[in-house]
Amino acid sequence: MTTNASGARRAVKAVIPAAGLATRFLPATKAVPKELLPVVDRPVLQYIVEEAAAAGITDVLLVTGRGKTSMVDHFDRRPDVEARLEEKGDLERLAEVRRTSELANIYTCRQGEPLGLGHAVGVAASHIGGEPFAVLLGDEFCDVDEPLLPSMLDLQAQTGGIVLAFVEVDPSETSRYGIASIETTDTEDVVKVTGLVEKPSPAEAPSNLAVLGRYVLPATIFDAIADTKPGSGGEIQLTDAMAALLADGTPVHGIVYRGHRYDTGMPLGYLQAVVQLAVKRPDLGEEFRRWLGEFVGGGKG
Numbered sequence: 250m251t252t253n254a255s256g257a258r259r260a261v262k263a264v265i266p267a268a269g270l271a272t273r274f275l276p277a278t279k280a281v282p283k284e285l286l287p288v289v290d291r292p293v294l295q296y297i298v299e300e301a302a303a304a305g306i307t308d309v310l311l312v313t314g315r316g317k318t319s320m321v322d323h324f325d326r327r328p329d330v331e332a333r334l335e336e337k338g339d340l341e342r343l344a345e346v347r348r349t350s351e352l353a354n355i356y357t358c359r360q361g362e363p364l365g366l367g368h369a370v371g372v373a374a375s376h377i378g379g380e381p382f383a384v385l386l387g388d389e390f391c392d393v394d395e396p397l398l399p400s401m402l403d404l405q406a407q408t409g410g411i412v413l414a415f416v417e418v419d420p421s422e423t424s425r426y427g428i429a430s431i432e433t434t435d436t437e438d439v440v441k442v443t444g445l446v447e448k449p450s451p452a453e454a455p456s457n458l459a460v461l462g463r464y465v466l467p468a469t470i471f472d473a474i475a476d477t478k479p480g481s482g483g484e485i486q487l488t489d490a491m492a493a494l495l496a497d498g499t500p501v502h503g504i505v506y507r508g509h510r511y512d513t514g515m516p517l518g519y520l521q522a523v524v525q526l527a528v529k530r531p532d533l534g535e536e537f538r539r540w541l542g543e544f545v546g547g548g549k550g
């Protein structure tokens with residue numbers, strides 16, 4: 250825990266649920282965890298850990314499953330690779346390789362069975378203990394220039410409750426997300442949550458504000474998860490555990506995120522993320538942009 254300007258305690262631990270099978274990316278994900286698919290030259294998971302580290306998170310717990318141990322290796326030292334880069338004088342790459350092992354303290358635990366997001370967060374209970382913590386879902390991340398997590402952590406330190414983040418989605422898409430009913434507050438883009446429902450049909454959805462994959466939660470969530478019965482899709486849903494805390498009087502707030510979010514959970518969003526981040530890269534962006542323009546214009550193949 251760290252303290253913010255007002256002296257309140259700010260979460261320093263994060264949980265990344267990453268035990269899923271990633272059927273949408275088969276056969277690529279038969280042997281490679283989807284979290285390690287590269288976006289340009291870094292795995293998706295690294296962008297997420299970088300986002301956490303930039304927000305002051307120092308302790309990251311990866312909730313993994315069978316066949317996904319290589320995710321943990323990515324954040325380990327590689328003295329053999331480092332020695333080779335040093336010999337070659339490739340100091341830039343050396344720094345990049347070292348940086349991955351210095352971002353945060355990485356821990357891991359297993360979710361033995363894929364029983365839902367709530368269940369995945371629940372297995373983190375003993376690692377987290379009694380302090381608030383962040384949850385970052387493993388297939389989306391925010392643009393580095395438009396951070397979201399720092400304001401979520403600050404808000405949670407003030408309220409002591411649950412802090413969510415929302416994006417406005419097309420009303421036809423509500424059945425893919427947790428959806429909230431809300432009241433506005435005096436602060437622009439901060440809302441008070443009055444209800445939460447997991448994956449409602451458009452007809453049942455109370456709004457078009459969808460929960461995005463960032464949460465800051467008090468440790469009371471663990472008891473709520475333990476009491477949560479399987480819900481949408483037959484899974485133990487984090488949304489249902491949060492709704493139970495809300496009903497018991499825990500304050501729940503949300504920040505409406507207006508920045509750019511990369512959603513790599515599906516092949517189309519993944520491809521868009523690769524292109525969007527490649528054009529921004531100082532080392533290859535200019536050339537890539539030129540080629541892309543010609544390609545899209547039909548001049549190159």
Ligand code: G1P
Pocket residue numbers: 366386425426427428447448459460461462486487488
């Ligand atoms: C999960 C949550 C959902 C949230 C979504 C954000 O769903 O259960 O409430 O809106 O992540 O990506 P999943 O995408 O795991 O089905």
